[in-house]
Amino acid sequence: MASPFSGVLQLTDLDDYIGPSQECIKPVKVEKKPGKAAAKIRIEADGSYFQINQDGGAQKLEKAKITLNDCLACSGCITSAESVLITQQSHEELCKMLTFNKTATPNEQKLVVVSVSPQSRASLAARCKMSVLETAKKLTAFLKSVHYVFDTTFSRNFSLLESQQEFVKRFRKQSEDKKALPMLASACPGWICYAEKTHGSFIIPYISTTKSPQQVMGSLIKGHFAEQQHLTPDQIYHVTVMPCYDKKLEASRPDFFNQEYQTRDVDCVITTGEVLKLLEQEGVSLSDVDPAPLDTMFGSAAELTSHAGGGSGGYLEHIYKYAAKELFGIQVDTIQYKPLKNKDFQEVTLEKDGVVLLQFALAYGFRNIQNLVQKLKRGKSPYHYVEVMACPSGCLNGGGQIKLDGESSKDQLQQVERLYESLKTEIPEKNRTVNELYEQWLGGVESEKAAKALHTEYHAVEKTSTGFNIKW
Amino acid sequence: GLGRGLGRGRGLSPRVGTILLSPGPGWSCRAVLDEGHQRTVRRVAWSPCGSYLASASFDATTCIWKKQEDGFECVTTLEGHENEVKSVAWAPSGTLLATCSRDKSVWVWEVDEEEEYECVSVLNSHTQDVKHVVWHPNQELLASASYDDTVKLYHEEEDDWVCCATLEGHESTVWSVAFDRSGERLASCSDDKTVRIWRQYKPGNDEGVVCSGTDPTWKCICNLSGYHTRTIYDVAWCHLTGALATACGDDAIRVFEESASSDPQQPTFSLAAHNSPDWAVTLHCSASVLRTSVEAEPSRKKRPRVSFSRHMSLMARAVFPVSFLE
Numbered sequence: 175m176a177s178p179f180s181g182v183l184q185l186t187d188l189d190d191y192i193g194p195s196q197e198c199i200k201p202v203k204v205e206k207k208p209g210k211a212a213a214k215i216r217i218e219a220d221g222s223y224f225q226i227n228q229d230g231g232a233q234k235l236e237k238a239k240i241t242l243n244d245c246l247a248c249s250g251c252i253t254s255a256e257s258v259l260i261t262q263q264s265h266e267e268l269c270k271m272l273t274f275n276k277t278a279t280p281n282e283q284k285l286v287v288v289s290v291s292p293q294s295r296a297s298l299a300a301r302c303k304m305s306v307l308e309t310a311k312k313l314t315a316f317l318k319s320v321h322y323v324f325d326t327t328f329s330r331n332f333s334l335l336e337s338q339q340e341f342v343k344r345f346r347k348q349s350e351d352k353k354a355l356p357m358l359a360s361a362c363p364g365w366i367c368y369a370e371k372t373h374g375s376f377i378i379p380y381i382s383t384t385k386s387p388q389q390v391m392g393s394l395i396k397g398h399f400a401e402q403q404h405l406t407p408d409q410i411y412h413v414t415v416m417p418c419y420d421k422k423l424e425a426s427r428p429d430f431f432n433q434e435y436q437t438r439d440v441d442c443v444i445t446t447g448e449v450l451k452l453l454e455q456e457g458v459s460l461s462d463v464d465p466a467p468l469d470t471m472f473g474s475a476a477e478l479t480s481h482a483g484g485g486s487g488g489y490l491e492h493i494y495k496y497a498a499k500e501l502f503g504i505q506v507d508t509i510q511y512k513p514l515k516n517k518d519f520q521e522v523t524l525e526k527d528g529v530v531l532l533q534f535a536l537a538y539g540f541r542n543i544q545n546l547v548q549k550l551k552r553g554k555s556p557y558h559y560v561e562v563m564a565c566p567s568g569c570l571n572g573g574g575q576i577k578l579d580g581e582s583s584k585d586q587l588q589q590v591e592r593l594y595e596s597l598k599t600e601i602p603e604k605n606r607t608v609n610e611l612y613e614q615w616l617g618g619v620e621s622e623k624a625a626k627a628l629h630t631e632y633h634a635v636e637k638t639s640t641g642f643n644i645k646w
Numbered sequence: 647g648l649g650r651g652l653g654r655g656r657g658l659s660p661r662v663g664t665i666l667l668s669p670g671p672g673w674s675c676r677a678v679l680d681e682g683h684q685r686t687v688r689r690v691a692w693s694p695c696g697s698y699l700a701s702a703s704f705d706a707t708t709c710i711w712k713k714q715e716d717g718f719e720c721v722t723t724l725e726g727h728e729n730e731v732k733s734v735a736w737a738p739s740g741t742l743l744a745t746c747s748r749d750k751s752v753w754v755w756e757v758d759e760e761e762e763y764e765c766v767s768v769l770n771s772h773t774q775d776v777k778h779v780v781w782h783p784n785q786e787l788l789a790s791a792s793y794d795d796t797v798k799l800y801h802e803e804e805d806d807w808v809c810c811a812t813l814e815g816h817e818s819t820v821w822s823v824a825f826d827r828s829g830e831r832l833a834s835c836s837d838d839k840t841v842r843i844w845r846q847y848k849p850g851n852d853e854g855v856v857c858s859g860t861d862p863t864w865k866c867i868c869n870l871s872g873y874h875t876r877t878i879y880d881v882a883w884c885h886l887t888g889a890l891a892t893a894c895g896d897d898a899i900r901v902f903e904e905s906a907s908s909d910p911q912q913p914t915f916s917l918a919a920h921n922s923p924d925w926a927v928t929l930h931c932s933a934s935v936l937r938t939s940v941e942a943e944p945s946r947k948k949r950p951r952v953s954f955s956r957h958m959s960l961m962a963r964a965v966f967p968v969s970f971l972e
Contacts, residue, residue: 372728515764516805544726544765566806 180364180420180564180573263422265448269455271411272319284411285403286320289391292327292478293417293485294446296594297575300586301450302460306593307478311465313449316458318466326414327480328472329391330487331602333361336384336628337489338496339619341559345501353379356550356557359489361386363424364564365543366632373547374634380550383629387487388414388421389430392439393627394472396432398615408437416443417572420564429630445574472607480597483509485570485590490522490534490561492602497559498524502531511536518542518566534559539566570594677717682709689733694740702734708745710763722763724755733778737786742766744788746776752790752800754807767807771798778822782829783885789832791820797834797844799864810861813844815869821878827885832864835878835892841902843868843913853911868913873900890915 214226215235223235275283290313292306299309314323337359344354360366360382369377385393391414396407403410414421424430425440432439444452453460468478483491491509498504504524511520519542524532535557537546543562549555565571570590578586602608616624685704692699699711699718706727711718728749735744743755743763752769774793781788788800788807797813797820818837825832832844847855848862857863876895883890890902902915 515766540768541765544768548725548765 180418263425263442263444265444265452265455267442268413268444269452271442275319284409285322285405286411286413287322287324287395287399288317288320288413288415289324289326289329289388289395290415291387291417291569292325292480292594292597293569293572293575293590294415294449295325296485296570296590297417297446298449298460299593300589301576301578304461306596308465309460310468310478312460312463314468315463315466316453316456316460320413322469322471324391324395324469324472325478326387326391327478328605328607329394330387330481331605331608332390332628333384333387333487334481334489334492334602335608336624337382338493340382340384341493341497342500345497345558355559356380356555357382357559359559359561359563360384360630361487361489362420362563362569364418364420365562367420367423368543368564370632371635376551377547378632378634381632383631385628385630386424388416388424388440388443389630390628392425392430394611394615396437396439397627398611399471406435407432408435410437411441412439413442413444414440415446415449416574417446417569418565418574419445420573421445445572446576447574450576478597479600480594481602482599484536484568485594486538486561486563486568490536490559493559494522494524494532494534497532502526504531516542519545532559533557534561536561536563538563538568540564679711679718679720682711682720682723683707685730688731691734691736693736694738698736700734700736700743702731702745704730706731706747708734708743712761721761724753724763726753726765726768727751732776735779735781735788737781737788738784739786742781742786744779744781744790746779746790748775750774750776750792752776752779752788752798754788754800769800769807769809771800771809771812772796777819780823780825783825783827784829787829789823789825791823791834793819795820795836797823797832811864813842813864813866815842815866816840819877822880824881824883824890826883826888831867833881833883833890835881837877839871839874839876839878841870841874841878841881841890841892842866843870843915845911867911868915870902870915873902873917889918 216224216226216232218224224232225235226232271284271286275286290310295306295309295313298313299306302309302312304312310325317323341357344351344357348354358365358369358377358380361384363386366381369381392412395412396410400407400410414425416422422443425438425443430439431437481488481492483489494509495506498506502524504526506524509522511522513520518536518538520536522532522534522536523530533556535546537543537560543564546555546560546562563569565573567587571587575590577583578589581589612619612624616627618624679701682701683703683705687701687703689702690699691702697713698721699713701709701711703709706725706729708724708727708731709720710722710724712721724743724745727745727747730748731745732748733746737743741757743757744752745755746752750770750772752772753765754767754769755763756766757763772790772792772794776790776792778791779788780790786802790798790800792798795814795816795818797816798809799811799813800807801810802808803810813832813834816834816836816838820834820836823832823834830846832846833841834844835841843866844864845867846862846864847853847857849857849860851857855863855865874892874894874896878892878894880893881890882892888904890904892900892902894900901918903918905914905916908914
């Protein structure tokens with residue numbers, strides 16, 4: 175089966191052929207008893223192993239056990255772990271949860287919350303030939319056995335604001351910290367997994383610690399929202415609808431697992447395509463559904479809003495404008511993007527009196543990420559910030575988006591882009607609910623709680639080189 | 647002697663720390679480049695201008711060496727492949743380079759006037775280990791051979807490279823490919839013990855072969871089977887005489903000639919005699935078990951001379967790879 179993950183993730187040492195020496199490289203700790211070296215092992219008829227000691231006594235040997243987390247952290251046979259993951263997170267799992275809820279006792283029941291990404295919504299709108307607002311309302315109605323349907327555009331406000339602040343801090347200390355700049359975007363899990371596995375401790379210091387909108391929503395729902403509903407985090411089942419499969423891996427990161435309540439911040443990620451499958455399973459055509467009012471808790475009910483700067487979130491746009499103002503007192507209204515070698519690699523420069531003050535770039539797709547990292551390694555990168563995304567053309571072109579028949583992929587993408595950009599854009603600083611939440615939920619912008627809820631860390635993955643897997 | 651007056655040397659694949667043998671009169675070891683790679687060097691390729699040598703290694707990197715007066719200097723190391731790089735090839739233009747790897751991908755690189763290399767495209771069309779990449783003799787068209795039993799062709803479309811054709815037919819790993827002089831035909835050799843010849847049919851062709859859109863279709867027009875008893879690892883197509891040579895796991899090199907009365911749409915190739923005194927080949931063996939090269943001297947009679955030296959029996963089973971000196 176062709177891998178549904180982004181091209182960047184696919185290239186990270188996934189080999190479907192698992193040779194004998196590659197089956198598992200996780201070392202298993204065994205109690206070593208002092209004594210003579212050679213031990214005899216007897217295999218019983220039922221397949222169990224017994225070690226025969228010097229004195230003739232027999233000891234049953236334990237089977238080696240590896241947990242899924244061990245698997246995910248290793249770079250050996252991760253292909254199998256990923257397929258396990260995909261089956262654990264799918265629209266079928268959501269259906270199971272909803273069915274369970276119907277017959278469960280009030281104690282066992284979970285509050286089901288679905289957070290829809292604006293990119294998924296645009297893709298659905300294109301497929302069902304509706305406006306994004308209609309799509310949002312009808313989707314809310316369709317998911318009626320779900321208790322709340324939210325929009326991750328709301329949590330994206332936090333990601334944008336935190337990224338802005340983080341950049342300015344890093345810019346100001348670049349003389350003391352050689353790895354402060356360039357700051358590299360952190361919202362794309364395809365990029366993050368690739369970076370951790372392939373470049374590890376070299377690249378990690380450059381990556382922004384700001385959480386992605388998906389995970390900020392996770393913290394919000396399982397934190398503040400849970401409290402408001404008088405529930406513990408494990409009593410909420412949080413589903414997100416995303417344009418790609420890499421987001422499923424992001425949701426299962428140990429950093430986003432709440433140890434105290436043994437629950438993930440995001441329990442299940444389903445792709446736009448899987449939502450379509452759900453609709454088809456139920457025999458429902460979204461355009462025929464009667465619209466329901468949108469949930470107003472996070473964001474405004476009257477109209478949906480978006481952020482400027484493209485379908486991948488607008489990180490470059492927001493950070494650039496904020497930094498220009500904050501660091502140099504320059505007000506920027508429109509940004510001039512200069513495409514370089516290809517349309518997925520674009521540059522933006524802030525110049526004054528012939529001096530370059532800020533140089534930012536967009537780098538989408540593996541070849542551009544590759545060139546960026548290689549330039550960085552050679553010390554030849556001129557950028558202060560790079561918005562890195564694993565998919566060519568960005569999130570609107572994610573691997574989980576709906577493919578329309580009979581249209582060229584270029585036309586399809588243009589349609590989705592148009593729908594995505596049909597909404598009014600808002601500035602994160604001006605969102606009242608966001609400002610209130612900084613106070614009520616996090617106790618202030620610079621608080622320790624804010625740092626914990628809105629930021630994360632990365633872990634280099636150890637590479638194992640086994641000499642046995644050479645294929646001539 | 648061989649190679650005289652042609653301005654080109656032969657790159658041999660050194661293993662780390664291996665001293666190259668002086669294989670015979672007229673040849674002397676100019677340099678040992680043992681500080682570039684950490685593992686087996688699988689293939690080397692000279693740039694069309696002759697000033698650069700690219701080496702592809704199992705350590706997942708490709709080194710670019712520049713010829714200096716007193717030796718070779720490694721000017722850059724191309725990183726990015728996840729594991730063993732199996733082959734490297736320069737495009738005739740000299741500004742593009744292709745590499746392929748066990749990670750199933752084919753990469754296209756571009757070099758600028760300042761000798762800076764950048765990745766232009768990462769092609770993930772194959773579903774298995776890619777064994778070899780070869781450029782078309784006069785177009786920017788790239789061919790790759792893979793463990794997935796196919797040959798794929800790639801060209802540039804807008805601002806990216808795409809796979810424009812997949813040649814299916816082999817029943818096992820395709821180890822190598824070679825274009826004929828015109829580039830209209832391609833030969834592929836495989837673990838299935840056959841050599842297949844493929845022809846390009848452009849849209850609107852006289853033979854009525856259906857094409858989709860503006861891309862040409864490639865059809866298999868000849869299947870040389872029954873001649874080889876083991877895996878065929880390499881194939882070379884002589885651009886002077888049109889002869890095909892193969893390197894096979896049954897310890898033999900075979901040379902095929904196209905019949906004079908051959909139909910262009912259904913060519914026939916016959917095996918040239920092995921023991922004929924008209925055929926003589928000099929084998930250059932390096933200490934590395936993997937590499938031997940066959941040099942067929944284009945004689946005045948326009949027939950390559952091939953013979954088998956005693957050296958062969960000392961070498962490992964696989965005879966691999968094969969190329970024609972031009």
